[in-house]
Amino acid sequence: MLNLRTKKEHFEEPLYLESGRILAPYDLVYETYGELNLKKDNVVVVCHALTGSHHAAGKYENDNKFGWWDGLIGDGKAINTNKFFVICINILGSSFGSTSPLSIDPHTKKRYALSFPVLTISDVVKAQINLFKRLQINSVYAVIGGSLGGMQALCYAIEYPKFAKNIIILASSYQTKPWAIAFNTISIEAIRNDPEFKDGNYDEKEISKNGLKGLAFGRMAGHISFLSPTSMDKKFGRNYVPTDGIYELFGRFQVDNYMQYNGFSFSKKFDPLSYIYIAKMMNIFDCTRHYDSLDDAFSKIESYLTLISFKGDILFPPNLMFEMYEVMKKIDKNRVNYVQIDSDYGHDAFLVEIDKIEPYIKNVLKGKNYGK
Secondary structure (H helix, E strand, O other), X not given: OOXXXXXXXXEOOOEEOOOOOEEOOEEEEEEEEOOOOOOOOOEEEEEOOOOOOOOOOOOOOOOOOOOOOOOOEEOOOOEEOOOOEEEEEOOOOOOOOOOOOOXXXXXXXXXXXXXXXOOOHHHHHHHHHHXXXXXXXXXXXXXXXXXXXXXXXXXXXXXXXXXXXXXEEEOOOOEOOHHHHHHHHHHHHHHHOOHHHHHHOOOHHHHHHHOOHHHHHHHHHHXXXXXXXXXXXXXXXXXXXXXXXXXXXXXOEHHHHHHHHHHHHHOOOOOHHHHHHHHHHHHOOEOOOOOOOHXXXXXXXXXXXXXXXXOOOXXXXXXXXXXXXXXXXXHHHHHEEEEEEOOOOOOOHHHHOHHHHHHHHHHHHOOOOOOO
């Protein structure tokens, strides 16, 4: 039984941010699946990635699009909603209902736009912890996330060590490296230098209707990092668009057509301000920032840690997660497992190749051990 429910929680109490600024009031939109048992010990938290949302599974009435991890969450699936109560929270900064740069600043009565405070992953997780306190959920069975969602899961593990019994991290890192920052920088600069961006004071309706070229171009650059050279070869080869001539100056390869379609369609669905703020959030992520070393940060972890990397991931290469595994193994080899998925799809494999990750997640949630 999926039992999909979407809710919003409003907080008047101030959220003290890592930057020293204060965010108040704020809202968090979240979605739940399954039923919370009487002991409240069957909770699984699913954390979404950069452009994801709280809608992780199922589909809404009159909508044909399923949630972004529908293949994993549901009746009898790896995250079994007949057993677990699953929560996915739309992060602060995202434009899918939680407080973001599009929200109204209570002091100015105008949209925050670029005056919205810079958020960190720690800020996002702190707000989520406040939601769980309100729901009287003091601990959970597992926190699961990929990419930016994996960064959130790692923050839960380090900063709230007694909160989750299991932490499952996919296609992520303990800190964002220059290679990934560079892709995000292209996106940020493309957006902020688009004349239609207007320093964040654009018309939302116009953006949703026509998109923003800067966001489209930035998304094209980012999308390269989500795939891999091998998957692009398989998907496109050197095939040309049938209606274009190879000697036309602006004639297109199939990969050109794909990038243009995805970039411009995405720019009508996702807000440019939110993209900038979340990309910045990812860029500054470093779980060691307030600790002496990675060893010191990981020494705080009490959860059972499962790390899943993907061979073809060029955004967060497997060596980053293997480094996390090596550090945690020194601390307690009985509380960490690592697996590298044989995949040439690229970074987005954690969203696409469900069949490859499903058995590992299912085993962890059943309390079984696996890995190297």
